[in-house]
Amino acid sequence: MARPKIALIGAGQIGGTLAHLVAMKELGDVVLFDISEGTPQGKALDIAQSGPSEGFDARMKGANDYADIAGADVCIVTAGVPRKPGMSRDDLLGINLKVMKSVGEGIAKHAPDAFVICITNPLDAMVWALREFSGLPHNKVCGMAGVLDSARFRHFLSLEFNVSMRDVTAFVLGGHGDTMVPLTRYSTVAGIPLPDLVKTGWTTQEKLDAIVQRTRDGGAEIVGLLKTGSAFYAPATSAIEMAEAYLKDQKRVLPCAAHVDGAYGLKGMYVGVPTVIGAGGVEKVIDIKLDRDEQVMFDKSIEAVKGLVEACKGIDSALA
Numbered sequence: 001m002a003r004p005k006i007a008l009i010g011a012g013q014i015g016g017t018l019a020h021l022v023a024m025k026e027l028g029d030v031v032l033f034d035i036s037e038g039t040p041q042g043k044a045l046d047i048a049q050s051g052p053s054e055g056f057d058a059r060m061k062g063a064n065d066y067a068d069i070a071g072a073d074v075c076i077v078t079a080g081v082p083r084k085p086g087m088s089r090d091d092l093l094g095i096n097l098k099v100m101k102s103v104g105e106g107i108a109k110h111a112p113d114a115f116v117i118c119i120t121n122p123l124d125a126m127v128w129a130l131r132e133f134s135g136l137p138h139n140k141v142c143g144m145a146g147v148l149d150s151a152r153f154r155h156f157l158s159l160e161f162n163v164s165m166r167d168v169t170a171f172v173l174g175g176h177g178d179t180m181v182p183l184t185r186y187s188t189v190a191g192i193p194l195p196d197l198v199k200t201g202w203t204t205q206e207k208l209d210a211i212v213q214r215t216r217d218g219g220a221e222i223v224g225l226l227k228t229g230s231a232f233y234a235p236a237t238s239a240i241e242m243a244e245a246y247l248k249d250q251k252r253v254l255p256c257a258a259h260v261d262g263a264y265g266l267k268g269m270y271v272g273v274p275t276v277i278g279a280g281g282v283e284k285v286i287d288i289k290l291d292r293d294e295q296v297m298f299d300k301s302i303e304a305v306k307g308l309v310e311a312c313k314g315i316d317s318a319l320a
């Protein structure tokens with residue numbers, strides 16, 4: 001059977017890391033696409049030359065022409081600009097919306113059957129825009145944020161409890177931004193919910209609150225340290241987890257920015273929710289009942305996402 005074809009739209013920090021991970025995990029052949037001439041070609045050649053030592057056979061190709069992504073099984077989109085210190089994700093809206101238009105049209109023309117994972121910020125609005133511009137089915141277009149946000153939460157919790165990250169599960173809902181909703185009630189150490197661990201005295205509510213806030217600020221903390229861009233290792237790993245779930249029909253339960261129509265009382269919008277990802281793309285949105293405090297936080301997050309989508313619609317008519 002031919003290897004899957006994985007198109008990486010954007011060959012910057014995340015795009016290059018994605019290509020390396022695809023090769024190391026032998027998930028398929030890679031086309032790295034970028035508007036910058038030479039960058040995708042150089043990265044593709046460099047990664048290909050790590051093949052003999054690493055022992056993988058994946059083919060790497062750099063491209064500046066959308067025709068090269070033809071027939072891709074998966075497209076992971078990082079094209080656009082990242083944050084600099086002092087910028088919010090929302091500051092990227094105007095410039096990255098224009099980028100989503102060209103990327104969406106390129107995917108629609110050359111890889112209409114692909115499973116598309118958007119990473120470009122502001123995430124929830126950009127995945128909405130990418131779906132609009134590409135016209136692909138909603139279940140085949142989603143955004144990566146929840147896997148990363150919950151990985152950050154799990155990392156911080158594992159440090160607090162001094163246990164393996166593998167034994168910590170975390171649940172994050174809502175938009176990818178300051179209003180994201182990490183749910184402590186559904187986050188566990190070895191299946192024991194965090195509020196129960198507070199009761200046993202293993203941690204305190206104050207420490208948990210601080211971890212929740214650090215998770216919300218997780219991206220900004222890294223932007224502040226790097227100064228020239230944003231996180232890329234963990235964002236790439238998170239998107240690969242989603243791509244692998246699709247390619248291997250793993251039916252993984254992963255949080256992602258999915259099209260929610262009915263669940264959570266929402267009518268047709270993209271936002272972070274728990275989903276099942278398998279060969280059908282986003283096969284299911286898992287609906288849960290929120291308590292009053294959680295609902296208040298979730299509603300605030302929904303309003304923030306809706307505001308960004310409305311702003312996109314305003315700019316989009318200017319783009320047309």
Ligand code: A3D
Pocket residue numbers: 009010011012013014015033034035036039078079080081082083092096099102103119120121123144145148176229230231232235
């Ligand atoms: P960067 O290293 O700047 O790479 C972006 C690449 O996109 C560059 O190589 C550009 O040349 C290329 N590009 C720009 N315009 C186009 C276009 N029209 N068509 C094709 N390629 C284009 O950024 P990065 O890789 O660090 O980050 C990429 C995006 O991911 C940014 O928007 C970040 O804000 C976002 N991001 C999201 C998360 C989430 O969790 C959602 C995390 C980290 C970064």
